Amino acid sequence: MKVSWNWLKRYADLENIDPVKLATQFTLAVAEIDEVFVLGEGLENCRIVKIEKVEDHPSSDKLHLATINLGNTTRTVVCGAPNAREGLITVLADEGSVVKSGVNETMTIGKAVVRGIESVGMLASPFELGLSDDHSGIIELPPDAPVGMPLTQAAPVKDVVWEIDNKSLTHRPDLWGHAGIAREVASLAGRKLFEIKTEIQFTNDAPLKVTNLGGNLCPRYTAFTMDGIQIAPSPLWMQILLYHAGMRPINNVVDFTNYVMLTTGNPLHAFDRRDITDDTIIVRTAAEGEEITTLDGGKHTLSATDLLIADSHSGIALAGIMGGANSEVKDDTVSIVLESANFHPGNIRKTALRLALRTESSSRFEKSLDPANCITSSNLFASLVLENIPQSRVTSRYYDECNWEKPEITIFLSCDFTRLKLGFDITDEKIKSILTSLDFDLTETAGGFNVSVPSWRATKDISIPEDLVEEIGRIYGYDNIAPSLPLVPVQKPWTLPSKTVQRKTSDILTLELGFSEVMNYSFDKTRMLSALNMEVDARLEMANPISQMEPVLKKHLVPNMLANVELNEKRYDHFRIYEHGRVFLPRENEIPEQPRHLGFLIADRTLKNDEDLYYQVKYCVETLCSRLETGPLRFEKVEELQSWIHPSKSARVVCNGMEIGYLTTLNPIVKRKLGLESQVALGVLNIDTLAAMDKKATVFRPIPRFPGISYDITVVIDPEIRASSIIDVLESINPEIISDVRCIGYFEGAKYAGKRAVSFRMDFIHPQRTLKQEEVNEIHNIIVEKLAESTGGQVLSVP
Amino acid sequence: MIEEIKKLVEEAMELIEKAQSLDELAAVDLEYSGKKGKLTALLKTLGLLAPDERKIVGQACNNAKNTVSESIDKKRSYFNDQAIARELDVPSFDPTLPSIPPGTTTGSYHPVSVVQASVERVFEQMGFKILDYYEAESDWFNFEGLNIPKDHPARDMQDTFWMKSGNLLRTHTSPGQLRSMKEFEPPFRAIFPGRVFRYERTDASHEHTFHQVEGIMIDKNLSVSNLIAIMKILLEAIFEREVTIRLRPGYFPFVEPGFELDIQCMTCGGGGCPVCKHSGWVELLPCGLIHPNVIRAGGLDPTQWNGWAFGLGLTRLAMMKYKINHITHFMSGDLRFLSQFKAGGAK
Numbered sequence A: 001m002k003v004s005w006n007w008l009k010r011y012a013d014l015e016n017i018d019p020v021k022l023a024t025q026f027t028l029a030v031a032e033i034d035e036v037f038v039l040g041e042g043l044e045n046c047r048i049v050k051i052e053k054v055e056d057h058p059s060s061d062k063l064h065l066a067t068i069n070l071g072n073t074t075r076t077v078v079c080g081a082p083n084a085r086e087g088l089i090t091v092l093a094d095e096g097s098v099v100k101s102g103v104n105e106t107m108t109i110g111k112a113v114v115r116g117i118e119s120v121g122m123l124a125s126p127f128e129l130g131l132s133d134d135h136s137g138i139i140e141l142p143p144d145a146p147v148g149m150p151l152t153q154a155a156p157v158k159d160v161v162w163e164i165d166n167k168s169l170t171h172r173p174d175l176w177g178h179a180g181i182a183r184e185v186a187s188l189a190g191r192k193l194f195e196i197k198t199e200i201q202f203t204n205d206a207p208l209k210v211t212n213l214g215g216n217l218c219p220r221y222t223a224f225t226m227d228g229i230q231i232a233p234s235p236l237w238m239q240i241l242l243y244h245a246g247m248r249p250i251n252n253v254v255d256f257t258n259y260v261m262l263t264t265g266n267p268l269h270a271f272d273r274r275d276i277t278d279d280t281i282i283v284r285t286a287a288e289g290e291e292i293t294t295l296d297g298g299k300h301t302l303s304a305t306d307l308l309i310a311d312s313h314s315g316i317a318l319a320g321i322m323g324g325a326n327s328e329v330k331d332d333t334v335s336i337v338l339e340s341a342n343f344h345p346g347n348i349r350k351t352a353l354r355l356a357l358r359t360e361s362s363s364r365f366e367k368s369l370d371p372a373n374c375i376t377s378s379n380l381f382a383s384l385v386l387e388n389i390p391q392s393r394v395t396s397r398y399y400d401e402c403n404w405e406k407p408e409i410t411i412f413l414s415c416d417f418t419r420l421k422l423g424f425d426i427t428d429e430k431i432k433s434i435l436t437s438l439d440f441d442l443t444e445t446a447g448g449f450n451v452s453v454p455s456w457r458a459t460k461d462i463s464i465p466e467d468l469v470e471e472i473g474r475i476y477g478y479d480n481i482a483p484s485l486p487l488v489p490v491q492k493p494w495t496l497p498s499k500t501v502q503r504k505t506s507d508i509l510t511l512e513l514g515f516s517e518v519m520n521y522s523f524d525k526t527r528m529l530s531a532l533n534m535e536v537d538a539r540l541e542m543a544n545p546i547s548q549m550e551p552v553l554k555k556h557l558v559p560n561m562l563a564n565v566e567l568n569e570k571r572y573d574h575f576r577i578y579e580h581g582r583v584f585l586p587r588e589n590e591i592p593e594q595p596r597h598l599g600f601l602i603a604d605r606t607l608k609n610d611e612d613l614y615y616q617v618k619y620c621v622e623t624l625c626s627r628l629e630t631g632p633l634r635f636e637k638v639e640e641l642q643s644w645i646h647p648s649k650s651a652r653v654v655c656n657g658m659e660i661g662y663l664t665t666l667n668p669i670v671k672r673k674l675g676l677e678s679q680v681a682l683g684v685l686n687i688d689t690l691a692a693m694d695k696k697a698t699v700f701r702p703i704p705r706f707p708g709i710s711y712d713i714t715v716v717i718d719p720e721i722r723a724s725s726i727i728d729v730l731e732s733i734n735p736e737i738i739s740d741v742r743c744i745g746y747f748e749g750a751k752y753a754g755k756r757a758v759s760f761r762m763d764f765i766h767p768q769r770t771l772k773q774e775e776v777n778e779i780h781n782i783i784v785e786k787l788a789e790s791t792g793g794q795v796l797s798v799p
Numbered sequence B: 001m002i003e004e005i006k007k008l009v010e011e012a013m014e015l016i017e018k019a020q021s022l023d024e025l026a027a028v029d030l031e032y033s034g035k036k037g038k039l040t041a042l043l044k045t046l047g048l049l050a051p052d053e054r055k056i057v058g059q060a061c062n063n064a065k066n067t068v069s070e071s072i073d074k075k076r077s078y079f080n081d082q083a084i085a086r087e088l089d090v091p092s093f094d095p096t097l098p099s100i101p102p103g104t105t106t107g108s109y110h111p112v113s114v115v116q117a118s119v120e121r122v123f124e125q126m127g128f129k130i131l132d133y134y135e136a137e138s139d140w141f142n143f144e145g146l147n148i149p150k151d152h153p154a155r156d157m158q159d160t161f162w163m164k165s166g167n168l169l170r171t172h173t174s175p176g177q178l179r180s181m182k183e184f185e186p187p188f189r190a191i192f193p194g195r196v197f198r199y200e201r202t203d204a205s206h207e208h209t210f211h212q213v214e215g216i217m218i219d220k221n222l223s224v225s226n227l228i229a230i231m232k233i234l235l236e237a238i239f240e241r242e243v244t245i246r247l248r249p250g251y252f253p254f255v256e257p258g259f260e261l262d263i264q265c266m267t268c269g270g271g272g273c274p275v276c277k278h279s280g281w282v283e284l285l286p287c288g289l290i291h292p293n294v295i296r297a298g299g300l301d302p303t304q305w306n307g308w309a310f311g312l313g314l315t316r317l318a319m320m321k322y323k324i325n326h327i328t329h330f331m332s333g334d335l336r337f338l339s340q341f342k343a344g345g346a347k
């Protein structure tokens, strides 16, 4: 919202205050000022002049020579404006004036020789003077404008305008007009606020029939009639103020309604009374499908919840949003009905949103305006008409159809509570003076004040003591509150278990295993879903997806990570990425389950074969788990195959009987569909499962007192036999002596005729004594026998 | 002529049938349809024929070429499927064989993680819990319970991703205020970092997915003065320098009083520059004392307990820290961007 300082000065005593400086204070105490514009600079040399004579330029068809009266002298200037005519009162921008020459450009007026004739100064258009967008001709001032007077003295052209961020006013219905802003400014500056004094004599005539059937959709509907209207331009000062506030002046009646709206914040609407059938006004909801054409020419089909202002025949205005085309004020209007009303904020908002018709009016009613303001606004309008349109008069009583009772909100505010909340030692006296300056009514009571809230702050803004604390804090100035740390008990140390797992795994992957962290969107791409042969799950579908390409929440991290491979394999031969993130699993009548997953992936386009990558990812899984102290892992057959999982080259990772994740090389079908050139292997771990698991804390194993031996064997087995099953056998043989069994390598080749030679290493240690060679031989024989028996394996090596 | 074509096709079909490999298939293709292939050679002799005959033979010749290449394609995809099937069925692959350490390379953290870790560290050192809550939320936790009823204009300010189920993607980390109050006994203090979603088009400075951290402290008698003190500590720890901050009124339905916290521009030191739009101040984070309605919605008695809350954009902080000019880099997955951030977050 644009706020004009000259406008504010009409409603508060603000002499000798620098509005540029005050803007900062206003930002800190009330609402954010986005920008401060200083207007009318460089117009000091502009004078009001009268054109005495207009002659043709001797060497131009379009230019004229205008002889102008400057009050005490005359001068001839060259002028090209089509509206230059004898008797016109206009403005001369004399030598040295700085006028607008473009949206953000200015030019300085000097002497010029135009087609052989010297001309000093320039007759200026409203645009050039910064008073409107109109540059079709020179400005036309009213006939009684004082010829010879500097323009800056005759009209409020020099001004400072604050552009206030509308978002910071959403919660303050009272600040949508200059009078409300003036109250805040006066409070901040310690100055007096002027009352809007307007006493209007309404008649006892009742030419209208006004019925308010709006119920709670229309808390208040007031109206009255005025006759003797003569449509003409509004006074220059008002046109200038409106323009500075960002409104285009139209004509006196429209400008008066806008002026009142921008003063009190309450939108008004003027109807041409000739167009109101049967002089009847009914506030009612629309019939489903009822149509109205608004005065911007828009045709709207209404629903039964939209509120309509109607006459006995049809709708004449879309309540609180825009007037109807059928009843707008026209150039020959002589009699008007003036509406000053209050509407339900939520309902106005709903209608305005649905019809895509947000107006100055609707955006104000949405904020919960004060119904008490209707009367002030009516009166201000009437007084403007009476002052400025000579034959005008009020011709009816004041219709006031009210479904509203002025709320009496009284809040007990404890002074200690205020000090406690602010954390600052503010005096009772200061509390009182701040609230009083904002027109709260205070009565002293034990420990504080009973604060009565003025109606314009009572619609939704202020209802609890905390709201009053804010009033005191902001006017007092938060800068005056010294920071102080809270004195609180020590907290028991505690860390979210999943956080610990996430932190550790991130560090291991980044620092030890050389992975780069990625973050992907929480949505699945349709392209990926189809390549991966997945369906869109309706329970996870977005109602308003950001694009049809990403319509649904993801159930897995992997699809987006495969898209990362597509992107990066063009530039990197080998890379490793990981992602921590939540995935989404639908549940009935609840928000989705959202387990935290960790995905990690190695891609390498220099490899012919993906098997090494599998064992590298397996290495990562083992490293992660050993550092998390999960205890021993088992790699078992994957049962639930996602499309990207390779049916043979994959394993689910089981720990303490719980599945914690899986690893796999990329399924070749998916690889081909995506056109990937890299070999890819990946792992996924469920962070929540890992976090919930009991940790197998490392327990120190005493250094053996007796020397043991490191024992290696190589077994030739069918390739379908898993190394892990050999380990199982070895571990079961003599756990007291055999420990730390691990697979250390394997060989394939013609020598083994389709079989595989796999080597294992373990320690033989007797806790009480050194092992004898015979004992070792005996264990060896048992091993040979057991392996042959249970796996058909043939042991090659000897101890 | 036609007879000759027929014979060539039969020959080719037999060879395709017999082919045992993709290479053999390619040889058949070359022999019949290649540049110097038999069918191609026939086509080249068409010029010698009478015009009406030329048309008939030309067509027959083309049909023959098509027939042959269709068969070759069919057989080729059969071979491909066979190859895939062989690739898929590898019973001899032993997933339990010893692992292979991947060679050393230098890893990296996501820049948001770096910044998040340093924020977490600051708060952990002050006894705050680090929590992590849902991204898909109910209307109640994201709006209603936070004092933002239906039809409230504040809903306009946060364009929302809605699910068909009626749930939504959280527009801020604030649902964590309610969830933490329900989860922990007061007094407590906690922060909850995480991703949030806004329904808006992406450009240099807008993303529909970005990261925030929210913090709250619940106790008896917490004040604005306490909030200012903690915020100053936070920002000085993050920026590793002394900072000047100011509070101005800001409206958020879930706090009362509510503030916007500005930090004095670190680029110009407050004198005014393009970064701060010549105001000397940069808007950094919203904060305030938690509204009694929200305390109540969290299951606590607002006459007993109060608290403060703040929200800080982690993505924005990372942009400031690393001078990243385009917000869409963060979720791009592009290693040219991601691999630049080697340093961990906490110190």
Ligand SMILES: [Zn+2]
Residues within 6 Å of the ligand: B265, B266, B267, B268, B269, B270, B271, B272, B273, B274, B275, B276, B277, B278, B280, B281
């Ligand atoms: Zn700056």
